Amino acid sequence: MxxxxxxxxxxxxxxxxxxxxxxxxxxxxxxxxxxxxxxxxxxxxxxxxxxxxxxxxxxxxxxxxxxxxxxxxxxxxxxxxxxxxxxxxxxxxxxxxxxxxxxATERTYEYWVTQHKNPFTIPSTYYVKQELNIGKMNQAAALLLGRQDFECFSKSKTDVKTFYCNVKKAVWEQKEDKFVFTITADRFLRNMVRAIVGTLLDVGTGKITVEHMHTVISSKSRAEAGTSVPAKALYLTQVLYPENIIKKTNG
Structure with missing residues (x-):
């Protein structure tokens, strides 16, 4: 069985x-x-x-x-x-x-960022010293929505048949003393979420503009995207399946 x-x-x-x-x-x-x-x-x-x-x-x-x-x-x-x-x-x-x-029909990840140095959360959050503009980061995140080629955020030399993913949600929210980025898609490429977060943080610190996100995505080049952020603050939070497999037990 x-x-x-x-x-x-x-x-x-x-x-x-x-x-x-x-x-x-x-x-x-x-x-x-x-x-x-x-x-x-x-x-x-x-x-x-x-x-x-x-x-x-x-x-x-x-x-x-x-x-x-x-x-x-x-x-x-x-x-x-x-x-x-x-x-x-x-x-x-x-x-x-x-x-x-x-x-699996959907997967959701969260990435936890803090601007308050706390020795007790260092193992599970990413501390960013520079001030972040969350409004601009959300404007850039909105450009990720829909079915697109995300080769620019994929680990180099990865063995996949397609770089297309359908992103259904991409948003930053403040939760207590953390900024939490939530992203949901039908599939993810290797290193994709960490590369996306690194690029969005570049927007938040003013290193690149919101509009530059279009250039990053269309380039299909990993070199155009931001640095991958540390793995320690990344969480797989939900995996969904059709009801004939798992009946309303997700979440």
Whole structure:
């Protein structure tokens, strides 16, 4: 039978989601826990890849196993077995052809920026010393909306068939002492969100104009976009699926 597992993690100690030969990853820790408790080799397919240091408030992966007698009990045992920075929220029986990556219809990320130096939030936010013009940053962010070629924000030499993504939301909001950038799209390219945030911060500090965002996007050149911001302040916050896979359990 096929199951989805819903989980979250604080990514500071991990070299991203995907298993790598000489680094600790979230996938490795989860597969080890599942395999130990279910007493067979379990392989997980994640909804996507997060880079080293990136966090996830909501992430999904699918796996196959003959049967699970009690999903709630397995969740409890997994959370007892896993390290403190990884937590499982739910295990859901899904159709046999359900795919955590390919069936996802939307993904949402947040990026947290602060202008107030605070030693207690340094590990999870990006401290920007220069004054930021959030109004201009939102004007530039609005230019990201719709289906466009975002090669300019993609990591170089990445193996993808298309650079087109449909961005449905891109907005900066002040939440307590943070400026939070929220972006939702059907798919994301590698390094895309961090490159977008770096470019929008250039707008906010006056390094480039709002209008220059048109030039950046049309150039299709990573060299035209801003510097990638640190991974430590990036959060995958939501992954959505059709209701025939997961019925109103998102969010």
């Amino acid at each position: 096929r199951y989805f597992v819903a989980f979250s993690y604080f990514g500071a100690a991990y070299h991203g989601w995907q298993i790598q030969p000489n680094a600790i990853t979230v996938q490795e820790e989860l597969e080890k826990a599942f395999s130990t408790l279910l007493r067979e080799k379990i392989s997980l397919m994640g909804a996507g890849r997060t880079d080293a240091g990136v966090h996830a408030k909501q992430m999904y992966a699918h796996f196959n196993v003959a049967t699970i007698a009690n999903e709630e009990d397995l969740v409890r045992r997994l959370n007892s077995f896993l390290p403190d920075d990884i937590a499982v929220q739910n295990i859901i029986n899904v159709p046999e052809d359900a795919h955590a990556r390919f069936n």
